[in-house]
Amino acid sequence: MGSTRFAEISVGYEDEGDGEPLVLLHGHPFDRSMWRPQIEHFSRAGWRVIAPDLRGYGESSVVPGTTPLETFVRDTVALLDRLGIERFVLGGLSMGGQIVMEFWRLFPHRIRGMVLADTFPAAETDAGKAARRDMAERVLREGMSGYAHEVLPKMIAPHTIATRPDVARHVMGMMTGTPPEGAAAALRGRAERPDYTEMLSRISVPALVVVGTEDTYTPVSDARDIHRRIPHAQLTVIEQAAHMPNLERADEFNAALEAFLTTLPRTA
Template identity: 40%
Template sequence: MVENSPYGAAPLRGSPMPYATVNGIRLAYSERGTGLPVVFLHGFPLNREMWTPQRQGLSDRARIVTVDLRGHGESDAPLWQYTMEQFSDDVAGLLDHLGLQSVVLVGLSMGGYIALMFCRRHAHRLKALVLTDTRAQADTEEGRAGRFQMAQTAYRKGPDAVRDIMVPKLLCPRTLQSNPMVVSQVDAMIARMELSGLAGDLMAMASRPDSVPLLPSIRCPTLVMVGEQDQPTPISDARLMSDRIPGARLEIIPDAGHLPNLEQPERFNQALWRFLSSLD
């Protein structure tokens, strides 16, 4: 156990705690390493396994925590409306469970929306923030309509139909053509989604508030990352955030789409570690 750590004590080795009961549900999580705690929030419609390259590549230098958000992976998937406020409070509850007072929060895509809501509700618990392949703007009317249609598709046809829609959006053409292992990993994560989680996510994303006015008030060190070929949240969205958050850095990951941490894990980890190692 790590004693007298400013970030809270790590669990005893050999005594894993894979679940936390938070806000009336069970959240599955994984952690590895000691020191600076870095909490990773996955995107839609994935789970904590998307962060495997980061857990493997950075846990010798930091305490890496990954979580299955409600509705995903091994966490509970209650049938009810989900909100970004609820997701962010789940994350705060997990930090309480782990005894973590201050963390670096890394959010990708939907995880970035949750991280921005965490800034609104729990900013005092942020040591630093990493927003990757996400956007601050709320959905347009067209975007909300698209989420409604995807929910109907999921209801009628199941996760396989969502996978067919999402995989070409999540991965760049090079990955789709030359990295079948990553494609298979993404396929498998989407296949595990339950309908309640899919619908809940889509409602939460469609109803999230505009976070652009929030950006100038973010005071913690911030890194914005984006895949060079990201389609859902392109470089222009990343630049908007990095330009408006005081002192924010921008990292563009070449030869990657919406999931640069899986498509270019070494480049992603190097860029992330440069930022983490610069923190006091």
């Protein structure tokens, strides 16, 4: 656990283990603790796992207004530069996956492998832009609690809620603990994200695509399309999981990620 400051913000992050760096970017409206099962597993398995709180989330600074995906990327670059990390495996879930795609657009030479979990490459539709802007105004007006209770059964599967109350409490705690100003800024930024669909065919590093069978936000069909477009990508579909298979089915997620990581050539 650490914290550093650069430019106008401070960033909280985990940096556990030794070896090749594995960088994990959380989704919305969560924080770095969503990667707890992966941090614990892979830091013991010979990887150096770095998981930051994105700007506006967790222990990182809240900057009201609009936070484009590019800003999240540049914050991550600044953190990794501070930690002396040049090349790494980069993974992200949902919004985190979109940040991974933006990272490839801007700094492809820094990525030696990528993980795209429960995410979507297309730009937002006009209706989607309006919905994200409306939601930004709602969370500023009402706070995060009402939104969090509404989306919990989509973030994690009803089966998980019934059988894993610890996971449900963790997910709810992350959502209700997110500062509304940070969530709103990210929602506005995602409304204006680029379309990464055509870029996927130009990804030239190994890629793993993961999705839960019960994910209604980014369904299996979206993951299969990403898998089809990225040359030589791997696809793992995790049963009885919705939008957060890394928490709902951590053992299965970790096994898929570990199998993928073992295929990567070691750096000199």
